[in-house]
């Protein structure tokens with residue numbers, strides 16, 4: 001993998017709590033999923049990489065630019081498209097006016113060329129027909145697409161997406177996944193999500209963060225493999241399981257170290273993720 005984004009030893013404390021605790025990573029082209037429980041530090045990592053907040057320690061580069069200097073920071077921002085967790089829409093703006101406003105901030109000064117670019121990104125997210133509609137009259141899924149269009153302005157080489165599929169219905173989520181997969185062709189995308197299906201279906205690589213640290217980095221198949229031979233079914237809750245839940249069929253799905261003769265099940269990416277979190281807890285407790 002050719003690295004397009006590299007980070008080493010990124011740390012950031014809010015008061016006494018480390019939100020990032022020595023994060024080192026390498027990203028390449030394609031979509032990398034960022035999974036982790038609430039408060040793991042995912043948003044903080046994305047904000048640091050998007051140069052919205054500086055780290056206390058550590059360094060990173062984006063497409064060869066080092067944001068430690070103001071000239072480098074400017075280049076990183078030029079190369080960046082950022083969809084934050086809560087996009088700051090002005091509800092009375094039309095979709096076109098909002099994306100145009102972002103395009104102005106991204107230094108697209110020629111009006112005609114800028115308007116062409118705004119139409120291009122709105123068409124790319126299938127909002128060409130409603131570009132004149134006010135944002136307050138758009139559905140939640142459409143608003144997310146407006147935010148994605150804004151992030152795509154200027155064809156950035158590094159796209160940072162913070163939980164873009166939250167609150168979308170399954171059909172909208174599927175459509176959004178397609179758009180993100182398309183966006184991942186030829187550029188580096190870092191996608192924070194709580195949806196393990198998002199990662200299984202569209203990510204080339206996956207990072208799991210727990211308590212400000214990276215606990216896993218690899219392919220979705222490697223994360224799934226962590227649960228190989230560690231998922232089994234039983235008719236009663238297995239007290240020896242690290243985690244277990246009743247499924248729709250009434251049987252229990254158990255994770256951990258199976259008893260002899262257990263009925264092993266095919267692992268999912270979610271199983272691998274849950275066991276990675278549990279292994280991390282065990283490590284902290286040890």
Ligand SMILES: Nc1ncnc2c1ncn2[C@@H]1O[C@H](COP(=O)(O)OP(=O)(O)OP(=O)(O)O)[C@@H](O)[C@H]1O
Pocket residue numbers: 014017018019036037038039040041042043044045
């Ligand atoms: N601006 C801030 N001021 C103080 N503490 C903060 C701030 N931003 C984040 N934190 C703290 O840093 C830690 C990491 O938060 P962060 O939002 O990065 O986690 P997250 O993994 O994105 O969580 P979620 O999945 O809930 O969005 C948390 O303990 C959070 O309370």
